[in-house]
Each structure stands twice: as C-alpha cells, then as structure tokens.
Amino acid sequence: MSCLTLQHKAPEPPTNDRKIPKKQHPLLMIVAAVFCLRATLATLATIEPLFNLLTTLYPLFGFLGDVPALSQYSALIPRPHKYFPGAYSQSPKCYIITFNNNQNGQTNVSIQQENQTVDQKTALVISAHSADFVWRAGGAIASHVQQGWRVKIICLSYGERGESAKLWRQPGMTLEAVKEARQEEAQQAADILGAEVEFWDIGDYPMRVSDETLLRLVDTYRALQPEFVLSHSEKDPYNFDHPLAMHVAQEARIIAQAEGHNPGQQVIGAPTMYSFEPHQTEQCDWKPNTFLDITDAWETKRKAIECMQGQEHLWAYYTRVAQQRGVQAKRNVGITSKRTITYAEAYQRLTPTVSETL
Numbered sequence: 180m181s182c183l184t185l186q187h188k189a190p191e192p193p194t195n196d197r198k199i200p201k202k203q204h205p206l207l208m209i210v211a212a213v214f215c216l217r218a219t220l221a222t223l224a225t226i227e228p229l230f231n232l233l234t235t236l237y238p239l240f241g242f243l244g245d246v247p248a249l250s251q252y253s254a255l256i257p258r259p260h261k262y263f264p265g266a267y268s269q270s271p272k273c274y275i276i277t278f279n280n281n282q283n284g285q286t287n288v289s290i291q292q293e294n295q296t297v298d299q300k301t302a303l304v305i306s307a308h309s310a311d312f313v314w315r316a317g318g319a320i321a322s323h324v325q326q327g328w329r330v331k332i333i334c335l336s337y338g339e340r341g342e343s344a345k346l347w348r349q350p351g352m353t354l355e356a357v358k359e360a361r362q363e364e365a366q367q368a369a370d371i372l373g374a375e376v377e378f379w380d381i382g383d384y385p386m387r388v389s390d391e392t393l394l395r396l397v398d399t400y401r402a403l404q405p406e407f408v409l410s411h412s413e414k415d416p417y418n419f420d421h422p423l424a425m426h427v428a429q430e431a432r433i434i435a436q437a438e439g440h441n442p443g444q445q446v447i448g449a450p451t452m453y454s455f456e457p458h459q460t461e462q463c464d465w466k467p468n469t470f471l472d473i474t475d476a477w478e479t480k481r482k483a484i485e486c487m488q489g490q491e492h493l494w495a496y497y498t499r500v501a502q503q504r505g506v507q508a509k510r511n512v513g514i515t516s517k518r519t520i521t522y523a524e525a526y527q528r529l530t531p532t533v534s535e536t537l
Contacts, residue, residue: 318473
C-alpha cells in the first residue's frame with residue numbers, strides 16, 4: 180500500500196508585493212518530480228535504496244538557491260514491509276521530511292521517523308518476562324499487525340532469574356549474559372510478529388514495580404492511546420510476577436484516564452483489558468470468554484516461538500494449546516459453520532462490553 184501526503188504552507192508575501200520569479204522554484208520542481216516517481220513505484224522494493232540515496236542527497240538541496248515558496252514542506256513516505264520485500268503493509272511506517280528556509284536563504288532539511296500513521300489503531304501488550312508475549316499473545320499480535328494495527332510490547336523484565344534455566348545450566352553463565360540472550364530472542368520474535376518492543380529490565384523473581392515504572396507505563400498509555408491491552412491472569416500461584424504485571428497494567432490504565440494527572444496531556448478512553456492464557460488455567464482461576472482465530476497468523480507465531488531457544492521445551496506445548504483452542508473456537512461458532520478454525524488463542528475479557536444490541 181502506498182500513501183503520499185504533502186503539506187505546503189506558503190510564506191508571507193514580499194513586502195514590495197513583487198511576484199516570485201519562476202527561477203526561484205528549482206527545489207519545488209525537483210521534489211515534485213521525485214515524489215511523483217515515488218508514488219508510482221511505491222509497491223516496488225527497489226524504492227528502498229532509492230530512498231536511502233535521496234536521504235544522503237538532501238543536504239545538497241541548500242545549494243540550489245533561495246526557494247521562498249517552499250518555506251514549509253512535509254511528506255509522508257511509506258517504507259517497505261520488513262518481511263514481505265516488494266510489498267507494503269497496510270499502515271506502513273513513515274518518515275516526515277521537513278524543509279525550512281532560514282533567514283540566510285539556506286534550505287534546512289530534517290528527517291523524522293513516524294511509527295504511527297493517521298487513524299492507525301493501536302494495541303498494548305504488557306509482558307512480565309521477555310518470552311511471555313510470544314507464547315500467550317503472539318497470534319493476536321501478528322494478526323492485528325497484518326490488519327494494519329500498530330502493536331507495542333512492554334517487557335517488564337527479561338525473566339533472567341526465573342525463566343532461563345537452560346541458559347543457567349551452561350558453564351560460566353552470568354546474569355548479564357542471560358539478559359543479553361533473552362533480549363536477542365525476544366527482539367527477533369517481535370520483529371517476526373511485526374511489533375515494537377521495549378525492555379524495561381525491572382528484574383524478576385522477585386519483581387517489584389516502582390512508582391517511576393508505574394508512571395512510565397501511564398505515559399506509554401497516553402502516547403499510544405491503545406484500543407485494547409493484553410496482559411497476564413489476575414492470579415497465578417506459580418508465578419507472582421504475572422499477576423503483578425496485570426495489576427500495574429490496570430492501575431496505569433486508571434491513572435492514564437485521570438484528568439488531574441499531568442494536566443494538559445491527552446487522557447485515554449477505556450481500552451478493553453484482556454487476560455491472556457496462563458500456563459495452569461485451573462489453578463489461576465482463569466476462564467476464557469473470548470477466542471481469537473489465529474489460523475492465518477499461526478505460521479508467523481510459530482516462527483516467533485522458535486526464537487525462544489532458552490525455553491525450547493514449551494514449543495510443542497503451546498502448539499497443542501493453539502490447536503485445542505482452535506477446536507473450542509470452532510465449536511463456539513457452530514460445528515455446521517463453513518468457517519475453518521485450526522488455531523486459536525483464548526482470552527479472558529476483564530472489562531464489560533457496551534453495546535446497543537445483543
């Protein structure tokens with residue numbers, strides 16, 4: 180998919196009311212020609228090196244002369260989809276290129292990456308450890324990214340103490356080496372799923388959440404404005420980090436709605452809260468009420484799962500879970516339905532549904 184948005188703000192008219200001669204418009208003509216070509220070739224992967232070439236040439240534009248008619252000029256440039264060369268995602272990442280004339284008649288160029296396009300829907304995933312989002316929500320992440328959503332993952336810790344047994348069995352292993360390996364695995368998985376990921380490294384076993392971390396998460400809510408949030412079960416007698424992550428996710432959501440917290444910032448609405456499936460559902464008092472069909476996203480999730488080398492023993496387990504939930508999802512749309520559901524993820528919705536019809 181290609182998008183091209185141009186913004187142009189004309190300068191104040193000259194005080195002597197004389198018209199700007201055409202010879203003062205070389206940059207405008209060059210930019211127009213470049214972006215006409217850019218729009219035409221937007222579906223070709225070969226535009227990537229062309230864009231990089233143009234980026235290196237932008238500083239030379241200042242030698243083309245004074246261009247008062249181009250005092251402010253911006254363009255949104257779509258980028259190729261990372262895992263589908265030659266094609267563009269429905270909501271591509273964009274760059275804002277801004278041209279400004281200074282008082283000396285020189286043209287300054289700034290380039291800024293924009294991760295979110297206009298009207299793009301967003302989702303937030305809050306993961307206690309760096310692998311949790313892959314097992315429990317990888318299908319949801321991949322599926323929504325494929326539909327054009329922007330998905331951000333917050334890994335509160337690496338799971339370096341409690342969920343890295345295979346790494347710790349290696350001779351000479353250190354805490355920093357475990358963290359590095361876990362981050363590399365999670366980053367690769369997030370890249371495959373198409374999501375953004377941040378590693379906050381607040382520690383695990385035990386995990387403790389400071390006010391600084393809580394308010395950082397509040398800022399994330401307000402900046403992202405998510406439609407929904409995924410995190411852990413509210414109970415887990417086998418892993419106290421998991422319910423703590425859900426608790427901070429819910430508390431940050433409430434604070435982000437408060438007008439009196441950092442007045443002037445945009446507050447959030449009421450993003451739906453979902454609890455993804457814990458490892459031991461019965462002991463966690465967790466009951467699914469939402470099934471997400473991830474059949475079309477399964478192969479992507481499976482590739483992300485295989486990045487988790489430190490927990491290889493869970494690959495087959497979560498494949499079986501996805502298949503079992505697929506059977507249950509199919510049962511809940513009706514066994515006579517022609518819809519085929521092979522893989523699914525289960526969630527417990529924690530916030531009420533508001534509807535005009537039942």
